[in-house]
Every structure is written in C-alpha cells, then in structure tokens.
Amino acid sequence: MKRITIRDVANEAHVSVTLVSFVMNAKRDSQGNLDCPVNPKTAQRVLDVAKRLGYRRNFAAASLRSGKSNTIAVIPNDISNKFFAGISRCIEDHAQSYGYNVFFSSSDEKASKLENVMDTVLAHNIDGVIVAPCTGGEAAIQKAIDAKVPVVLLDRDIESLHGVGKVLLNDCSAGVMATEELINKGYKKIEMISYTLGISSFSERERGYKEAMQNNNLYEYVKIHYTSYDDARMDVEKIISDAISRGVEALFLPTYSLSALVLAVLKKLHLKTPSDLAIVGFDDSDIYSLYETTVTHIVQPLTRLGEESVKLLVKLIKNKSSYNEEEDTILLAPQLIVGGSTAKKE
Amino acid sequence: MKRITIRDVANEAHVSVTLVSFVMNAKRDSQGNLDCPVNPKTAQRVLDVAKRLGYRRNFAAASLRSGKSNTIAVIPNDISNKFFAGISRCIEDHAQSYGYNVFFSSSDEKASKLENVMDTVLAHNIDGVIVAPCTGGEAAIQKAIDAKVPVVLLDRDIESLHGVGKVLLNDCSAGVMATEELINKGYKKIEMISYTLGISSFSERERGYKEAMQNNNLYEYVKIHYTSYDDARMDVEKIISDAISRGVEALFLPTYSLSALVLAVLKKLHLKTPSDLAIVGFDDSDIYSLYETTVTHIVQPLTRLGEESVKLLVKLIKNKSSYNEEEDTILLAPQLIVGGSTAKKE
DNA sequence: TTGAAAGCGTTACCAG
DNA sequence: CTGGTAACGCTTTCAA
Numbered sequence: 191m192k193r194i195t196i197r198d199v200a201n202e203a204h205v206s207v208t209l210v211s212f213v214m215n216a217k218r219d220s221q222g223n224l225d226c227p228v229n230p231k232t233a234q235r236v237l238d239v240a241k242r243l244g245y246r247r248n249f250a251a252a253s254l255r256s257g258k259s260n261t262i263a264v265i266p267n268d269i270s271n272k273f274f275a276g277i278s279r280c281i282e283d284h285a286q287s288y289g290y291n292v293f294f295s296s297s298d299e300k301a302s303k304l305e306n307v308m309d310t311v312l313a314h315n316i317d318g319v320i321v322a323p324c325t326g327g328e329a330a331i332q333k334a335i336d337a338k339v340p341v342v343l344l345d346r347d348i349e350s351l352h353g354v355g356k357v358l359l360n361d362c363s364a365g366v367m368a369t370e371e372l373i374n375k376g377y378k379k380i381e382m383i384s385y386t387l388g389i390s391s392f393s394e395r396e397r398g399y400k401e402a403m404q405n406n407n408l409y410e411y412v413k414i415h416y417t418s419y420d421d422a423r424m425d426v427e428k429i430i431s432d433a434i435s436r437g438v439e440a441l442f443l444p445t446y447s448l449s450a451l452v453l454a455v456l457k458k459l460h461l462k463t464p465s466d467l468a469i470v471g472f473d474d475s476d477i478y479s480l481y482e483t484t485v486t487h488i489v490q491p492l493t494r495l496g497e498e499s500v501k502l503l504v505k506l507i508k509n510k511s512s513y514n515e516e517e518d519t520i521l522l523a524p525q526l527i528v529g530g531s532t533a534k535k536e
Numbered sequence: 537m538k539r540i541t542i543r544d545v546a547n548e549a550h551v552s553v554t555l556v557s558f559v560m561n562a563k564r565d566s567q568g569n570l571d572c573p574v575n576p577k578t579a580q581r582v583l584d585v586a587k588r589l590g591y592r593r594n595f596a597a598a599s600l601r602s603g604k605s606n607t608i609a610v611i612p613n614d615i616s617n618k619f620f621a622g623i624s625r626c627i628e629d630h631a632q633s634y635g636y637n638v639f640f641s642s643s644d645e646k647a648s649k650l651e652n653v654m655d656t657v658l659a660h661n662i663d664g665v666i667v668a669p670c671t672g673g674e675a676a677i678q679k680a681i682d683a684k685v686p687v688v689l690l691d692r693d694i695e696s697l698h699g700v701g702k703v704l705l706n707d708c709s710a711g712v713m714a715t716e717e718l719i720n721k722g723y724k725k726i727e728m729i730s731y732t733l734g735i736s737s738f739s740e741r742e743r744g745y746k747e748a749m750q751n752n753n754l755y756e757y758v759k760i761h762y763t764s765y766d767d768a769r770m771d772v773e774k775i776i777s778d779a780i781s782r783g784v785e786a787l788f789l790p791t792y793s794l795s796a797l798v799l800a801v802l803k804k805l806h807l808k809t810p811s812d813l814a815i816v817g818f819d820d821s822d823i824y825s826l827y828e829t830t831v832t833h834i835v836q837p838l839t840r841l842g843e844e845s846v847k848l849l850v851k852l853i854k855n856k857s858s859y860n861e862e863e864d865t866i867l868l869a870p871q872l873i874v875g876g877s878t879a880k881k882e
Numbered sequence: 883t884t885g886a887a888a889g890c891g892t893t894a895c896c897a898g
Numbered sequence: 899c900t901g902g903t904a905a906c907g908c909t910t911t912c913a914a
Contacts, residue, residue: 196907205885209883215909227883246659246683247659249656249661249908250597250660251906251909252908253596253908254594254596254597254600254906255910256890269621269628269640279616282642291639291641294638294639294640295637309592314595314596454822476800476821481827541890542892553893553902554901554903555900558900575899593892596890597892597906598891600892600907602892887911889911890906890909892905894903896902897902898900
C-alpha cells in the first residue's frame with residue numbers, strides 16, 4: 191500500500207500537480223471559500239479526490255523545497271517542571287492558532303545539552319525558537335541567531351544577547367512585592383534563600399528583595415542564603431534552625447521547590463507559620479492552599495508568558511528585519527496572593 | 537550566507553557526496569572508531585571539513601529520501617498535566633538514548649483534536665507514536681495503524697484496538713491495594729469518587745475497588761460517586777457532606793485531581809482525616825506529605841511507564857512484523873505509600 | 883485559470 | 899573502499 195502523493199491525486203483528478211499543490215495549500219477565507227487562483231469547481235474536485243484517496247501531505251518534501259517547516263521549537267530546562275509544563279500547554283495552543291507545530295526538548299539546565307538540542311532543532315529547518323536559557327547557553331543560542339532563526343528568550347534573560355526577543359517576568363518587582371508584603375505586615379528581620387544557578391530570574395528577585403529592604407531602612411537585616419538544587423534538601427533544614435535561633439522573622443522563597451522544601455521543614459520541626467516564621471513562596475501550587483496555614487505567594491502569569499512568547503516569535507518570523515530591542519522585550523507583572531503565612535505580626 | 541550542504545563538504549574534501557553521507561551517518565563503535573566502510577583517514581578529513589564549514593544535516597531532505605524521520609510522537613491528553621509532565625521527561629530521555637527525537641502534542645481529551653494531531657504526526661513521517669487515548673480516539677489511532685506506523689498505548693487501554701503495544705498501570709490491582717489498605721486498617725464503609733471519562737484506567741480502578749470489597753464481604757457498602765472534571769469542584773463538597781452524614785468511614789480517590797479536591801473540602805469543612813474520614817489518594821504530590829495529616833496514596837512508576845513505552849515502541853519500529861499481543865502488553869505494578877490518613881480505626 | 887519542468891539536499895543503488 | 903546518478907514529493911518559477 192504505497193503512500194498517496196500529490197501526483198496520484200493529480201492523475202485521478204485529471205489536473206496538474208501544480209494545481210493540487212495550490213489547492214492543498216490554500217487557506218479558507220471568512221466565507222469558507224478557498225483563497226487561491228483556481229476554479230472553485232476544479233478545486234472542489236481535487237479536494238474530493240484527495241479525501242477519497244486518503245492523501246496526506248509529505249511534510250519533509252514540503253519543508254525541503256520551501257526551506258520552512260511551520261514548526262517552532264521550545265526548549266525549557268525541564269519539560270516536567272511544574273512551571274514549564276503549564277507554559278508549554280499555552281505555547282502549544284497559541285502556536286497552533288498561528289498554524290505552527292511545536293517541538294519540545296529539554297536542555298536539562300546544561301549548556302552542552304542545549305547545544306545538542308539546538309543542533310537538532312536547526313537541522314529541522316525550524317522557523318523559530320523559544321528558549322529558557324541555562325547558564326552558559328549563549329553559544330548555543332548564538333548558533334540560532336547565526337542561522338537567521340528568530341529566537342525568543344523566555345523566563346530568563348541573558349543580557350549579552352542582542353537581536354533576540356525576550357518575554358520575562360518582572361522578577362525584580364516580584365522580589366519587591368514579596369518583601370514589602372512582609373514589611374507592611376510588621377516583619378523586619380526578613381531573609382531569603384536562593385539558588386546559585388547564575389540565572390537572571392533569581393538575581394533579579396534578589397535585587398528586588400534588597401531594594402525593598404533598603405527603601406525601608408532595613409538593609410542591615412539583608413541576608414541571602416545560597417544553596418543548589420541538589421543540596422537544598424540538606425541545606426534548608428540547617429538554614430531554618432539557624433535562622434530561628436537568630437530571631438529571623440520571615441523568609442522569602444523565590445521559587446516553588448524552595449517553598450515546598452521550607453514548608454516540609456517547618457512541619458518536620460513543628461514550627462508554625464507565621465508565628466515562628468512568616469513565609470512568602472513562589473509560583474502556584476495546591477500546597478499553598480492546603481497547608482495548615484495558607485501560604486502567601488507570588489504567581490506568574492503563565493498563560494500570558496506562553497501567549498506573548500508565541501506572539502512575539504511569530505512576529506519575528508514574519509518580519510525578521512523589524513527587530514527592535516525595546517519593543518521586543520516584554521516584561522510581565524507578577525501577582526501577590528495573600529495567605530495566612532504573612533498575617534500581621536503581633 | 538548560503539547553508540552548507542553535503543555537496544559543499546564533498547567538494548572541499550575532494551570526495552564524493554556518497555562518502556560524506558556515509559561518514560555523517562556512521563555511528564561510532566565502542567572504540568570511538570567510525571563504523572563504516574570508509575578509510576579512517578578520509579573519514580577524518582571529511583569530519584574536519586564538515587566541522588570547519590559548519591555543516592548541518594538537512595533533516596527534511598534525509599527524511600524525504602529515506603521515509604524515516606528518527607522522530608517519535610507522544611500524544612498525551614494534556615502535556616501540562618502533572619502525571620504526563622513527569623512521564624514526558626522520561627520518554628524524552630529514553631528516546632534520545634535510542635537516537636530518536638520526540639514530538640509532543642496534546643489531544644486535549646477530545647477525539648477530534650486527536651485526529652488533527654494524528655494527521656500532522658503522520659504527515660511528518662513519524663516513525664512511531666506513543667498515545668494516551670481519549671474516549672472515541674479509536675479512529676485516529678486506526679489511522680496510524682493503517683499507515684503502518686507502530687503505536688503504543690500508554691496509561692489507558694482501548695480493548696478493541698489490536699496490533700498495538702500497550703504499557704499500562706495495573707489499575708485493577710491499584711484499586712485492590714487501596715481498598716484493602718483501608719479494610720486492613722478496620723474501615724468497612726468505604727466509598728469511591730470517580731470520573732465519567734470512559735477511560736480504562738478509571739473503570740479498572742473501580743473494578744479493583746469492587747473486587748476487594750466483594751472478597752471481604754463488604755459488597756453491600758460499595759458505592760461509587762461519579763462526577764466530571766468540570767463539575768468536580770461543585771460535586772465533591774456535596775458528596776462529602778452527604779457521605780459523612782451517612783456514616784461513611786473512608787474514601788478512595790482514583791486520581792490526583794480528586795484527591796486534592798477532597799483534601800481541600802475536608803480542610804474547608806474542618807474535618808480531620810482519618811478520624812472523620814479516612815482517605816487513599818492517587819499519584820504523587822508534595823501535598824500528600826505536607827497536609828496536616830500525611831496522606832496514604834498509590835503511586836505509579838512514572839519512570840518505568842516512560843521507559844517501557846519507549847522500549848516497546850522502538851522494538852515495534854525495528855521489527856514491525858514481530859507483534860505479539862501477549863508480549864507487547866506490559867502491566868506495571870502500582871505502589872502503596874502509607875501515610876496518616878489511613879491510621880488504624882479505633 | 884492551468885501546466886511543465888526545475889530543483890531542494892539527501893540516501894540508495896549499482897558500478898568500479 | 900570510492901564515486902556517479904536516480905529518485906524522494908513537494909513548491910516555485912515561468913509560460914501558456
């Protein structure tokens with residue numbers, strides 16, 4: 191059972207392959223009419239034959255000939271990560287509405303893996319790339335730029351990269367919001383735990399924290415504890431007992447995994463929030479509402495992150511020359527969800 | 537800046553395109569030697585030139601010519617779903633180790649969307665498909681079978697489909713385990729909430745529940761409350777108040793979303809588990825350990841589900857004729873994690 | 883409105 | 899070991 195080609199359809203419908211190609215690529219306009227220079231009757235005949243024969247376009251051939259693939263690549267650090275899984279879906283849906291397919295591949299937070307992924311991606315004639323860069327990922331991304339493939343940086347900025355679109359959370363503002371919520375509720379000795387990942391989102395959230403402390407004359411209390419993803423489980427418990435013993439009143443956790451870990455440690459040590467330690471967590475999760483005391487947290491507009499990154503990428507694809515650093519950097523506002531973990535200090 | 541082709545490399549290295557093709561496709565054996573009928577010195581020269589020129593294979597051309605794409609498609613109902621996000625990553629990693637790229641696309645739990653996705657997938661010369669079918673998805677999957685593209689059903693079975701690989705959780709056994717845990721701890725009036733999705737995983741978990749009740753002479757207490765994903769939030773609260781008033785002692789929740797919902801309702805109604813209602817939840821989540829009382833739950837071997845589905849699919853791709861219904865249906869065992877929500881009934 | 887023919891960059895086949 | 903050449907199925911001029 192040979193696969194049906196455009197030629198089979200052409201023969202059966204007694205027209206040329208050109209015509210079939212025209213018809214198969216025609217988009218329907220608002221009236222549902224085929225928008226192409228073909229006699230509607232002929233077009234309909236072609237369509238009927240194609241359907242009857244079970245014709246399916248060969249994407250590889252089309253892509254080879256046209257140099258396009260109608261596919262965009264999305265490279266998160268880890269597709270299974272809560273945060274990206276949510277965004278992925280939005281990207282998928284929006285890309286589809288623009289007529290693009292989406293190709294996902296995780297970079298695993300490793301620059302070398304990112305380069306491999308980028309190589310395969312570029313080998314696929316991908317029309318554009320949305321990437322959450324990991325530290326050291328500049329080279330890989332530069333490859334895409336060199337190949338004239340539009341790039342949108344999602345969630346994490348790399349300032350040294352130019353000529354790429356950027357869709358980011360206003361992370362600094364998130365840090366400020368979290369810290370000020372605590373300050374407004376009467377907490378002064380506010381500290382933070384962060385990751386040593388060398389990623390803009392963390393450094394910006396830290397900057398926001400420091401800025402808010404400074405503006406409220408609390409700079410003397412500023413302290414950021416650093417840990418790594420792998421060591422966090424071990425480190426956090428020590429950090430917390432130590433903090434409690436030093437009379438720290440509140441903690442800002444700039445990411446979900448740290449927030450969950452801190453809640454686990456509090457539970458284990460039979461500490462209560464906010465009486466023993468006030469908390470502001472990050473990202474959305476069921477645990478924030480199900481924890482014994484509900485948890486104040488910062489949420490990112492996942493839907494809009496996905497939507498805007500696709501919209502921007504498509505714009506860059508359609509109009510490669512129109513790049514404009516200012517216009518093509520989109521900062522989205524975080525939102526604060528207030529829970530019991532930052533109740534007013536007595 | 538024209539893209540470098542195999543021909544450019546051939547010219548520059550003073551060899552034929554054939555040779556370049558050989559070299560570029562050769563796999564390295566264990567000694568790191570190129571495994572192909574080419575003079576090692578020539579091969580090295582080709583490799584050097586390719587690197588110097590920045591050659592990148594054109595995937596579309598290779599795929600067009602060979603009819604293969606070295607890509608498998610994965611079609612979950614929703615990539616952002618906790619359960620699938622985890623599996624996706626394992627699939628990605630394993631597929632990579634077999635030399636395959638992965639193409640994800642959500643079916644959105646709609647048969648029509650699944651058909652669209654399948655059409656694009658087949659247009660891409662995909663070598664194989666891993667799919668978590670939704671109700672009514674038979675037709676879409678049959679398309680793949682007709683196109684001689686190997687299929688593996690993941691997580692959900694469709695019994696009417698033959699000639700496809702299957703990698704499933706032993707859902708019936710999961711239902712039995714959950715129910716017997718409750719029975720062993722002294723609970724008798726055990727009920728269940730389930731979804732009306734028409735999916736094998738749910739019906740099997742229900743079967744396990746009934747079976748365990750029957751075997752323990754508790755069949756008179758069997759009661760399954762049905763709700764839909766959209767109505768669950770509304771329904772669960774009513775179901776629980778009603779259950780409490782009828783003296784129901786325990787509830788088995790066959791999926792994560794229902795488990796989370798029930799915990800939320802318990803919290804809202806100031807009910808305690810297990811004293812007011814014992815609980816067995818499903819799938820893994822931070823909330824099970826962070827909830828005031830830790831929650832007993834059934835976990836699925838996500839890593840193995842991903843691993844086995846890839847392994848099976850690759851086997852079917854390599855050896856299309858060797859299909860064997862028995863051998864190619866893999867049932868994985870669930871695991872019970874005991875928490876406080878099923879503490880012994882006083 | 884329609885058709886003929888020229889590739890796109892590979893891989894597969896056959897010959898040396 | 900190496901090289902020539904014909905496809906693969908489609909899009910894209912160009913011409914009618």
